[in-house]
Amino acid sequence: MRGSLFRKNFLTALLLAPATLWLVVFLVLPFVAIAIFSVGERAPEGGYQAALTLAQYANLPARATAFWNTMVLAPVGALACLIVAYPVAYYLALRAPQRWRLILLALIVIPFWTSLLMRTYAWMYILGGRGIPALLAYVGIEDLRLINTPGAVLLGIVYGYLPLMILPIYVSLERLDRRLLEASADLGATPLSTFLGVTLRLSLPGVMTGFSLVMILLLGEYLIPTLLGGGKVFFIGNALVDLFLQSRNWPFGSAIAITLVAVSVVVLIVANRISTRLSGARRVDLI
Amino acid sequence: MRAFVVAVFAFLYLPIALVVLFSFNAGQHASEFTGFSAQWYGKALSNPFLVEALKNSLFIATTSALLAAVCGTAAALGLQRVGARMRALFDALLGAAIVVPGVVIGISTLVALVQLFAVVNPFLASLWPTDQPPRLALGYGSIIAAHGLFSMALVTMIVGTRLGSLDRNLVEASSDLYATPLTTFRSIVLPQIMPAMIAGFLLAFTFSFDDFIIAFFVAGAQTTLPIYVFASIRRGVTPEINAVATIVLAASVLLVLLAQSQLGRRKPSR
Numbered sequence: 348m349r350g351s352l353f354r355k356n357f358l359t360a361l362l363l364a365p366a367t368l369w370l371v372v373f374l375v376l377p378f379v380a381i382a383i384f385s386v387g388e389r390a391p392e393g394g395y396q397a398a399l400t401l402a403q404y405a406n407l408p409a410r411a412t413a414f415w416n417t418m419v420l421a422p423v424g425a426l427a428c429l430i431v432a433y434p435v436a437y438y439l440a441l442r443a444p445q446r447w448r449l450i451l452l453a454l455i456v457i458p459f460w461t462s463l464l465m466r467t468y469a470w471m472y473i474l475g476g477r478g479i480p481a482l483l484a485y486v487g488i489e490d491l492r493l494i495n496t497p498g499a500v501l502l503g504i505v506y507g508y509l510p511l512m513i514l515p516i517y518v519s520l521e522r523l524d525r526r527l528l529e530a531s532a533d534l535g536a537t538p539l540s541t542f543l544g545v546t547l548r549l550s551l552p553g554v555m556t557g558f559s560l561v562m563i564l565l566l567g568e569y570l571i572p573t574l575l576g577g578g579k580v581f582f583i584g585n586a587l588v589d590l591f592l593q594s595r596n597w598p599f600g601s602a603i604a605i606t607l608v609a610v611s612v613v614v615l616i617v618a619n620r621i622s623t624r625l626s627g628a629r630r631v632d633l634i
Numbered sequence: 635m636r637a638f639v640v641a642v643f644a645f646l647y648l649p650i651a652l653v654v655l656f657s658f659n660a661g662q663h664a665s666e667f668t669g670f671s672a673q674w675y676g677k678a679l680s681n682p683f684l685v686e687a688l689k690n691s692l693f694i695a696t697t698s699a700l701l702a703a704v705c706g707t708a709a710a711l712g713l714q715r716v717g718a719r720m721r722a723l724f725d726a727l728l729g730a731a732i733v734v735p736g737v738v739i740g741i742s743t744l745v746a747l748v749q750l751f752a753v754v755n756p757f758l759a760s761l762w763p764t765d766q767p768p769r770l771a772l773g774y775g776s777i778i779a780a781h782g783l784f785s786m787a788l789v790t791m792i793v794g795t796r797l798g799s800l801d802r803n804l805v806e807a808s809s810d811l812y813a814t815p816l817t818t819f820r821s822i823v824l825p826q827i828m829p830a831m832i833a834g835f836l837l838a839f840t841f842s843f844d845d846f847i848i849a850f851f852v853a854g855a856q857t858t859l860p861i862y863v864f865a866s867i868r869r870g871v872t873p874e875i876n877a878v879a880t881i882v883l884a885a886s887v888l889l890v891l892l893a894q895s896q897l898g899r900r901k902p903s904r
Contacts, residue, residue, distance in 0.1 A: 369782065380749060465882055584699040
């Protein structure tokens with residue numbers, strides 16, 4: 348008996364060992380490393396020098412612009428995504444013909460899984476001097492600057508993350524019990540109050556999932572502000588690349604990274620609280 | 635509302651269509667379309683730096699996705715056999731691997747590996763009998779491992795979901811009929827989770843092939859295709875990049891469709 352129990356546990360350990368090793372060596376240890384680095388000092392020639400100081404954290408305001416841009420554009424971007432995504436998810440889940448539904452859904456998911464670099468590059472092309480501005484000059488509107496503006500970054504955000512917002516909202520609307528909509532109408536509610544009181548209300552967990560996912564990914568965004576913001580709209584991600592690869596101030600970069608993770612965790616916890624309160628928290632498959 | 639939805643689909647696909655169209659442009663300029671030609675594909679594929687980057691990306695994506703598919707599936711199977719507390723801890727770590735921003739994964743891996751190499755390399759040198767000791771450095775290995783982290787978490791979740799919906803009666807019936815655990819696994823469990831494994835592999839491959847930010851930090855002296863493309867975009871838009879973008883987009887669409895069709899399979903055809 349004892350032998351078979353041992354064998355059972357041994358097999359379990361064997362199955363979990365590679366994944367555990369991977370998670371520890373490439374997730375837990377690196378995180379511990381940057382936590383240690385964040386209380387250290389920059390070595391004179393760049394890199395890290397051992398110390399125990401909170402100076403790096405006190406220095407965070409030096410990158411206030413990056414934090415400010417990220418903290419404003421991440422929620423605003425997620426909100427813009429939401430405004431565009433909701434009608435699409437609603438149409439797909441409740442209005443689209445049954446046989447088209449899966450095809451349309453696949454068409455939404457495909458861009459999310461293709462290269463964000465390539466898709467953002469497409470917008471550089473359209474917003475750049477030879478794209479829309481050239482067209483506008485043709486009809487007499489000259490010198491309109493589209494690229495390298497916060498607006499371009501916002502557009503890139505909506506474009507890049509829209510699928511990720513549509514999907515969870517679609518899932519929550521698709522699971523909606525249609526009899527509730529009939530019941531609401533039978534009880535004399537107007538279409539608008541049915542929408543607000545039943546449909547929208549019951550899709551709020553999906554909205555929360557989408558919103559927090561997009562928010563968290565945007566907090567670490569680097570490509571969109573770099574390509575469409577042209578070095579004018581700095582995000583935290585840009586500050587990190589600069590600190591680690593250019594100025595080699597690793598301790599300060601680590602402090603920023605730890606702060607970024609802390610903000611993400613807070614966003615996740617708040618989102619979780621809200622969606623638990625909104626009704627049973629549901630898991631949403633992303634693919 | 636239908637008009638709005640049509641507009642959103644146009645918004646999603648027009649930029650992509652434009653890049654594809656201009657990749658076939660006969661002219662030099664990025665703005666004027668002067669007729670069809672495949673010349674930029676020829677130019678792109680005869681650029682040795684680009685081909686080298688493409689080969690690197692293919693090698694890294696294949697290796698990390700394979701490792702992720704195997705380790706992730708093993709983990710999903712192992713998680714079926716542990717208690718709730720252990721499972722919750724594992725799920726939290728897997729969730730972290732997916733949710734932590736790529737920038738943070740990139741820099742923390744960089745920092746940890748550089749520190750590790752600083753300890754291990756002198757140690758290796760002291761053990762080595764000749765003057766040319768092996769040196770650990772950033773490169774293929776670090777990119778494969780960092781990509782594999784996210785991918786493995788993804789595979790574990792996909793296969794785990796599939797295992798959750800597995801018909802337990804079949805497993806019990808199989809052992810009632812005196813099949814060994816290995817036979818039960820091979821003929822009942824494996825065929826049912828195979829589509830999820832394949833889908834996980836394909837998505838992992840796509841992720842690794844497309845990833846820029848993690849590789850940017852841990853690549854060391856190596857170049858992957860997204861790193862090459864990023865560098866050339868910063869030098870200025872060229873039709874050659876349109877051709878590369880089209881190839882990459884077409885390849886990822888194909889892989890995602892394959893992955894979706896695998897996930898959609900309810901019953902394995904055997």
